[in-house]
Amino acid sequence: MHQEKIKQVIEEVKKVVVGQDYMVNRLLIGLFTNGHILLEGVPGLAKTLTVNTLAQVLHLDFKRIQFTPDLLPADLVGTMIYNQQTSNFEVKKGPIFSNIILADEVNRSPAKVQSALLEAMQEKQVTIGDHTYQLDRPFLVLATQNPVDQEGTYPLPEAQVDRFMLKVHIDYPKKQDELEVMRRMSNMQFKAEINPVLTKEDIFAIRDEINQVKIAESLEQYIIELVFATRNPAAYGLKEEAKYIQFGVSPRASINLNLAARAIAYFEGRDYVLPDDIKAIADDVLNHRIILNYEAEADGVTTHDIIAKILSKIPINK
Numbered sequence: 622m623h624q625e626k627i628k629q630v631i632e633e634v635k636k637v638v639v640g641q642d643y644m645v646n647r648l649l650i651g652l653f654t655n656g657h658i659l660l661e662g663v664p665g666l667a668k669t670l671t672v673n674t675l676a677q678v679l680h681l682d683f684k685r686i687q688f689t690p691d692l693l694p695a696d697l698v699g700t701m702i703y704n705q706q707t708s709n710f711e712v713k714k715g716p717i718f719s720n721i722i723l724a725d726e727v728n729r730s731p732a733k734v735q736s737a738l739l740e741a742m743q744e745k746q747v748t749i750g751d752h753t754y755q756l757d758r759p760f761l762v763l764a765t766q767n768p769v770d771q772e773g774t775y776p777l778p779e780a781q782v783d784r785f786m787l788k789v790h791i792d793y794p795k796k797q798d799e800l801e802v803m804r805r806m807s808n809m810q811f812k813a814e815i816n817p818v819l820t821k822e823d824i825f826a827i828r829d830e831i832n833q834v835k836i837a838e839s840l841e842q843y844i845i846e847l848v849f850a851t852r853n854p855a856a857y858g859l860k861e862e863a864k865y866i867q868f869g870v871s872p873r874a875s876i877n878l879n880l881a882a883r884a885i886a887y888f889e890g891r892d893y894v895l896p897d898d899i900k901a902i903a904d905d906v907l908n909h910r911i912i913l914n915y916e917a918e919a920d921g922v923t924t925h926d927i928i929a930k931i932l933s934k935i936p937i938n939k
Contacts, residue, residue, distance in 0.1 A: 624890050626819055629818045630675075633678040634674050636814070636815065638667050638670060640795060640801070641667055643789075644671055644789060648675055650885070653824065653827050654877075655828065656877060656880065657761060659727075659766065660764065660766075662790065666794070668765045672723045672763050673685070679721075679817070681759070681821070684719040684722055686724055686725065688727050690730065696715060697716065698737055698741065699749050701713075712749050717756065718757065720757055722762045723763050723764075726767055727765065732778075738764075741756060758821075758825075779909075779912050784873075786877045787877070788908055834887050834894065835893045835894070836882065844882075847907075847932070851874075851910075851911050852869030859934060864916060865914060865927065866917075868911070886898050903932060908924045
Protein backbone atom coordinates (compact mmCIF):
# COMPACT_ATOMS: atom_id res chain seq x y z
CA MET A 622 0.00 0.00 0.00
CA HIS A 623 1.18 3.48 -0.85
CA GLN A 624 -0.59 5.57 1.84
CA GLU A 625 2.71 6.52 3.49
CA LYS A 626 4.06 7.82 0.19
CA ILE A 627 0.92 9.91 -0.30
CA LYS A 628 1.53 11.47 3.13
CA GLN A 629 5.11 12.22 2.03
CA VAL A 630 3.77 13.92 -1.13
CA ILE A 631 1.58 16.19 1.02
CA GLU A 632 4.51 17.01 3.34
CA GLU A 633 6.74 17.93 0.37
CA VAL A 634 4.04 20.23 -1.06
CA LYS A 635 3.70 21.88 2.39
CA LYS A 636 7.35 22.98 2.16
CA VAL A 637 6.19 25.52 -0.43
CA VAL A 638 2.41 25.87 -0.10
CA VAL A 639 0.76 26.86 3.18
CA GLY A 640 -2.81 26.08 4.22
CA GLN A 641 -4.14 24.56 1.00
CA ASP A 642 -4.51 20.95 2.22
CA TYR A 643 -8.04 20.73 0.82
CA MET A 644 -6.89 21.73 -2.67
CA VAL A 645 -3.93 19.30 -2.57
CA ASN A 646 -6.25 16.48 -1.46
CA ARG A 647 -8.64 17.14 -4.35
CA LEU A 648 -5.79 17.34 -6.87
CA LEU A 649 -4.51 13.95 -5.70
CA ILE A 650 -8.01 12.46 -5.97
CA GLY A 651 -8.09 13.64 -9.59
CA LEU A 652 -4.63 12.23 -10.32
CA PHE A 653 -5.29 8.81 -8.77
CA THR A 654 -8.76 8.35 -10.34
CA ASN A 655 -7.87 9.68 -13.80
CA GLY A 656 -10.13 12.74 -13.50
CA HIS A 657 -9.57 16.38 -14.47
CA ILE A 658 -10.04 19.22 -11.99
CA LEU A 659 -11.40 22.75 -12.33
CA LEU A 660 -10.11 25.13 -9.65
CA GLU A 661 -12.06 28.31 -9.01
CA GLY A 662 -10.88 31.10 -6.75
CA VAL A 663 -9.80 34.72 -6.67
CA PRO A 664 -6.22 35.55 -7.74
CA GLY A 665 -3.31 34.98 -5.37
CA LEU A 666 -4.53 31.82 -3.62
CA ALA A 667 -1.53 29.74 -4.79
CA LYS A 668 -3.48 27.70 -7.35
CA THR A 669 -0.66 27.79 -9.92
CA LEU A 670 2.06 27.38 -7.29
CA THR A 671 0.34 24.32 -5.80
CA VAL A 672 -0.05 22.56 -9.16
CA ASN A 673 3.56 23.36 -10.13
CA THR A 674 4.91 22.07 -6.80
CA LEU A 675 2.78 18.92 -6.99
CA ALA A 676 4.15 18.13 -10.47
CA GLN A 677 7.71 18.37 -9.12
CA VAL A 678 6.93 16.07 -6.18
CA LEU A 679 5.31 13.54 -8.52
CA HIS A 680 8.23 13.69 -10.94
CA LEU A 681 5.89 14.28 -13.90
CA ASP A 682 6.26 16.48 -16.98
CA PHE A 683 4.45 19.74 -16.35
CA LYS A 684 3.33 22.51 -18.70
CA ARG A 685 1.58 25.72 -17.81
CA ILE A 686 -0.54 27.33 -20.51
CA GLN A 687 -1.75 30.88 -19.93
CA PHE A 688 -5.06 31.14 -21.74
CA THR A 689 -5.61 34.47 -23.50
CA PRO A 690 -8.23 35.74 -26.00
CA ASP A 691 -5.73 35.51 -28.90
CA LEU A 692 -4.71 31.88 -28.23
CA LEU A 693 -5.24 29.46 -31.13
CA PRO A 694 -5.87 25.69 -30.99
CA ALA A 695 -2.48 25.14 -32.68
CA ASP A 696 -0.81 26.94 -29.73
CA LEU A 697 -2.20 24.18 -27.55
CA VAL A 698 -2.02 20.94 -29.55
CA GLY A 699 0.71 21.78 -32.08
CA THR A 700 0.83 22.25 -35.85
CA MET A 701 2.50 21.21 -39.11
CA ILE A 702 5.62 23.20 -39.99
CA TYR A 703 7.29 23.22 -43.42
CA ASN A 704 10.96 22.24 -43.32
CA GLN A 705 12.72 23.93 -46.24
CA GLN A 706 15.77 21.66 -45.99
CA THR A 707 13.82 18.43 -46.42
CA SER A 708 10.89 19.97 -48.39
CA ASN A 709 8.52 18.17 -46.03
CA PHE A 710 5.96 19.15 -43.44
CA GLU A 711 6.94 18.16 -39.89
CA VAL A 712 4.84 17.98 -36.77
CA LYS A 713 5.65 20.42 -33.98
CA LYS A 714 3.87 19.15 -30.89
CA GLY A 715 2.25 21.67 -28.55
CA PRO A 716 2.37 21.93 -24.74
CA ILE A 717 -0.60 19.55 -24.39
CA PHE A 718 1.94 16.71 -24.75
CA SER A 719 2.77 16.53 -21.07
CA ASN A 720 1.56 14.67 -17.97
CA ILE A 721 0.13 17.57 -16.00
CA ILE A 722 -1.35 20.55 -17.85
CA LEU A 723 -2.17 23.71 -15.95
CA ALA A 724 -4.74 25.56 -18.05
CA ASP A 725 -4.47 28.93 -16.33
CA GLU A 726 -7.58 31.14 -16.54
CA VAL A 727 -9.22 28.78 -19.02
CA ASN A 728 -12.24 31.08 -19.36
CA ARG A 729 -10.08 33.75 -21.06
CA SER A 730 -9.77 31.82 -24.32
CA PRO A 731 -12.37 31.51 -27.10
CA ALA A 732 -14.50 28.43 -27.75
CA LYS A 733 -12.17 26.90 -30.38
CA VAL A 734 -9.29 26.65 -27.91
CA GLN A 735 -11.51 25.42 -25.08
CA SER A 736 -12.94 22.68 -27.33
CA ALA A 737 -9.42 21.58 -28.38
CA LEU A 738 -8.49 21.22 -24.70
CA LEU A 739 -11.70 19.39 -23.81
CA GLU A 740 -11.28 16.99 -26.74
CA ALA A 741 -7.78 16.11 -25.53
CA MET A 742 -9.17 15.62 -22.00
CA GLN A 743 -11.90 13.27 -23.17
CA GLU A 744 -10.14 11.29 -25.90
CA LYS A 745 -6.59 11.35 -24.45
CA GLN A 746 -5.39 11.95 -28.01
CA VAL A 747 -4.70 14.80 -30.42
CA THR A 748 -4.99 14.96 -34.21
CA ILE A 749 -2.47 17.09 -36.10
CA GLY A 750 -2.77 16.98 -39.88
CA ASP A 751 -3.57 13.39 -40.91
CA HIS A 752 -2.07 11.75 -37.84
CA THR A 753 -3.52 11.03 -34.42
CA TYR A 754 -1.13 11.07 -31.46
CA GLN A 755 -1.82 9.41 -28.11
CA LEU A 756 -1.09 11.59 -25.09
CA ASP A 757 1.32 10.36 -22.43
CA ARG A 758 -0.18 8.67 -19.35
CA PRO A 759 -0.96 9.79 -16.75
CA PHE A 760 -2.60 12.82 -18.35
CA LEU A 761 -4.26 15.32 -16.05
CA VAL A 762 -5.70 18.75 -16.82
CA LEU A 763 -5.96 21.19 -13.93
CA ALA A 764 -7.79 24.27 -15.13
CA THR A 765 -8.20 27.47 -13.14
CA GLN A 766 -10.79 30.17 -13.60
CA ASN A 767 -11.15 33.51 -11.94
CA PRO A 768 -14.76 34.17 -10.83
CA VAL A 769 -14.18 37.89 -10.23
CA ASP A 770 -13.13 39.42 -13.54
CA GLN A 771 -15.73 38.52 -16.16
CA GLU A 772 -14.86 41.22 -18.71
CA GLY A 773 -13.21 39.75 -21.80
CA THR A 774 -13.85 36.17 -20.73
CA TYR A 775 -15.58 33.26 -22.43
CA PRO A 776 -17.34 31.20 -19.72
CA LEU A 777 -17.08 27.44 -20.23
CA PRO A 778 -20.40 26.01 -21.49
CA GLU A 779 -22.18 23.95 -18.84
CA ALA A 780 -22.07 20.81 -21.00
CA GLN A 781 -18.28 21.11 -21.28
CA VAL A 782 -17.72 21.85 -17.59
CA ASP A 783 -19.30 18.43 -16.98
CA ARG A 784 -16.07 16.83 -18.29
CA PHE A 785 -14.23 17.96 -15.17
CA MET A 786 -14.45 15.35 -12.45
CA LEU A 787 -14.39 17.96 -9.66
CA LYS A 788 -14.90 21.69 -9.47
CA VAL A 789 -13.06 22.87 -6.38
CA HIS A 790 -13.73 26.29 -4.87
CA ILE A 791 -10.62 27.72 -3.23
CA ASP A 792 -11.24 30.13 -0.36
CA TYR A 793 -9.02 32.67 1.39
CA PRO A 794 -6.52 31.20 3.88
CA LYS A 795 -7.01 31.38 7.65
CA LYS A 796 -5.27 34.22 9.53
CA GLN A 797 -2.47 32.02 10.87
CA ASP A 798 -1.85 30.51 7.43
CA GLU A 799 -1.75 33.90 5.75
CA LEU A 800 0.71 35.13 8.37
CA GLU A 801 2.96 32.17 7.52
CA VAL A 802 2.54 32.85 3.76
CA MET A 803 3.48 36.50 4.27
CA ARG A 804 6.59 35.63 6.30
CA ARG A 805 7.70 32.95 3.87
CA MET A 806 7.08 34.78 0.61
CA SER A 807 8.36 38.16 1.75
CA ASN A 808 11.72 36.52 2.40
CA MET A 809 13.46 36.95 -0.96
CA GLN A 810 15.98 34.24 -0.03
CA PHE A 811 13.26 31.60 0.44
CA LYS A 812 13.73 28.52 -1.72
CA ALA A 813 12.38 25.15 -0.66
CA GLU A 814 14.12 21.93 -1.66
CA ILE A 815 11.48 19.70 -3.25
CA ASN A 816 12.15 15.97 -3.33
CA PRO A 817 10.31 13.76 -5.86
CA VAL A 818 8.33 11.06 -4.03
CA LEU A 819 6.24 9.11 -6.52
CA THR A 820 7.04 7.66 -9.91
CA LYS A 821 4.62 6.95 -12.78
CA GLU A 822 4.66 3.29 -11.75
CA ASP A 823 3.60 4.28 -8.21
CA ILE A 824 0.70 6.34 -9.60
CA PHE A 825 -0.57 3.41 -11.69
CA ALA A 826 -0.15 1.07 -8.68
CA ILE A 827 -2.19 3.45 -6.48
CA ARG A 828 -4.91 3.53 -9.15
CA ASP A 829 -5.04 -0.26 -9.04
CA GLU A 830 -5.28 -0.24 -5.24
CA ILE A 831 -8.11 2.34 -5.28
CA ASN A 832 -9.87 0.12 -7.81
CA GLN A 833 -9.87 -2.66 -5.18
CA VAL A 834 -11.66 -0.49 -2.57
CA LYS A 835 -15.13 -1.96 -1.96
CA ILE A 836 -18.38 0.00 -1.98
CA ALA A 837 -21.51 -1.61 -0.52
CA GLU A 838 -24.61 -2.00 -2.66
CA SER A 839 -26.56 0.23 -0.26
CA LEU A 840 -24.01 3.03 -0.84
CA GLU A 841 -24.13 2.52 -4.61
CA GLN A 842 -27.90 2.95 -4.32
CA TYR A 843 -27.36 6.05 -2.14
CA ILE A 844 -25.25 7.63 -4.90
CA ILE A 845 -28.02 6.93 -7.44
CA GLU A 846 -30.62 8.49 -5.13
CA LEU A 847 -28.48 11.64 -4.71
CA VAL A 848 -28.08 11.93 -8.47
CA PHE A 849 -31.78 11.38 -9.19
CA ALA A 850 -32.73 13.93 -6.50
CA THR A 851 -31.03 16.62 -8.61
CA ARG A 852 -33.06 15.58 -11.67
CA ASN A 853 -36.45 15.20 -10.03
CA PRO A 854 -36.27 17.00 -6.67
CA ALA A 855 -40.06 17.20 -6.17
CA ALA A 856 -40.25 13.38 -6.02
CA TYR A 857 -37.87 13.48 -3.04
CA GLY A 858 -39.85 16.11 -1.12
CA LEU A 859 -37.57 18.94 -2.23
CA LYS A 860 -40.36 21.18 -3.49
CA GLU A 861 -38.54 24.43 -2.67
CA GLU A 862 -35.39 23.31 -4.51
CA ALA A 863 -37.41 22.02 -7.49
CA LYS A 864 -38.32 25.54 -8.58
CA TYR A 865 -34.62 26.50 -8.82
CA ILE A 866 -33.13 23.52 -10.72
CA GLN A 867 -33.24 23.75 -14.50
CA PHE A 868 -31.21 20.59 -15.20
CA GLY A 869 -29.96 17.86 -12.89
CA VAL A 870 -26.57 16.16 -13.06
CA SER A 871 -25.38 13.80 -15.80
CA PRO A 872 -24.41 10.10 -15.40
CA ARG A 873 -20.78 11.28 -15.09
CA ALA A 874 -21.76 12.48 -11.60
CA SER A 875 -22.62 8.99 -10.32
CA ILE A 876 -19.44 7.52 -11.84
CA ASN A 877 -17.24 10.24 -10.30
CA LEU A 878 -18.96 10.11 -6.90
CA ASN A 879 -18.16 6.40 -6.75
CA LEU A 880 -14.53 6.88 -7.83
CA ALA A 881 -13.83 9.88 -5.60
CA ALA A 882 -15.44 8.28 -2.52
CA ARG A 883 -13.21 5.22 -2.99
CA ALA A 884 -10.15 7.49 -3.28
CA ILE A 885 -11.07 9.23 0.00
CA ALA A 886 -11.51 5.84 1.71
CA TYR A 887 -8.10 4.75 0.37
CA PHE A 888 -6.41 7.92 1.66
CA GLU A 889 -7.88 7.12 5.09
CA GLY A 890 -6.32 3.65 4.97
CA ARG A 891 -9.59 1.76 4.47
CA ASP A 892 -10.50 -0.77 1.79
CA TYR A 893 -14.21 0.05 2.02
CA VAL A 894 -16.31 3.21 1.54
CA LEU A 895 -18.29 4.88 4.34
CA PRO A 896 -21.33 7.16 3.82
CA ASP A 897 -19.21 10.09 5.07
CA ASP A 898 -16.78 9.58 2.16
CA ILE A 899 -19.60 10.17 -0.32
CA LYS A 900 -20.89 13.18 1.62
CA ALA A 901 -17.37 14.66 1.86
CA ILE A 902 -16.89 14.71 -1.92
CA ALA A 903 -20.50 15.28 -3.06
CA ASP A 904 -20.26 19.07 -3.32
CA ASP A 905 -17.10 19.00 -5.47
CA VAL A 906 -18.58 16.40 -7.83
CA LEU A 907 -22.07 17.89 -8.14
CA ASN A 908 -21.73 21.69 -7.84
CA HIS A 909 -20.79 22.36 -11.47
CA ARG A 910 -23.22 19.81 -12.90
CA ILE A 911 -26.45 21.22 -11.48
CA ILE A 912 -27.76 24.00 -13.73
CA LEU A 913 -29.92 26.55 -11.95
CA ASN A 914 -32.48 28.91 -13.49
CA TYR A 915 -32.76 32.69 -13.29
CA GLU A 916 -35.06 32.44 -10.28
CA ALA A 917 -32.24 30.87 -8.25
CA GLU A 918 -29.91 33.71 -9.24
CA ALA A 919 -32.56 36.29 -8.27
CA ASP A 920 -33.06 34.64 -4.87
CA GLY A 921 -29.32 34.20 -4.26
CA VAL A 922 -29.56 30.38 -4.18
CA THR A 923 -26.39 28.50 -5.17
CA THR A 924 -25.72 24.90 -6.18
CA HIS A 925 -23.92 24.48 -2.83
CA ASP A 926 -27.20 25.30 -1.01
CA ILE A 927 -29.09 22.78 -3.14
CA ILE A 928 -26.51 20.02 -2.55
CA ALA A 929 -26.50 20.61 1.22
CA LYS A 930 -30.30 20.30 1.26
CA ILE A 931 -30.22 17.10 -0.83
CA LEU A 932 -27.60 15.53 1.48
CA SER A 933 -29.72 16.35 4.55
CA LYS A 934 -32.89 14.93 2.95
CA ILE A 935 -31.82 11.68 1.24
CA PRO A 936 -31.56 8.72 3.67
CA ILE A 937 -29.16 5.79 3.34
CA ASN A 938 -31.12 2.55 3.14
CA LYS A 939 -29.36 -0.38 4.78
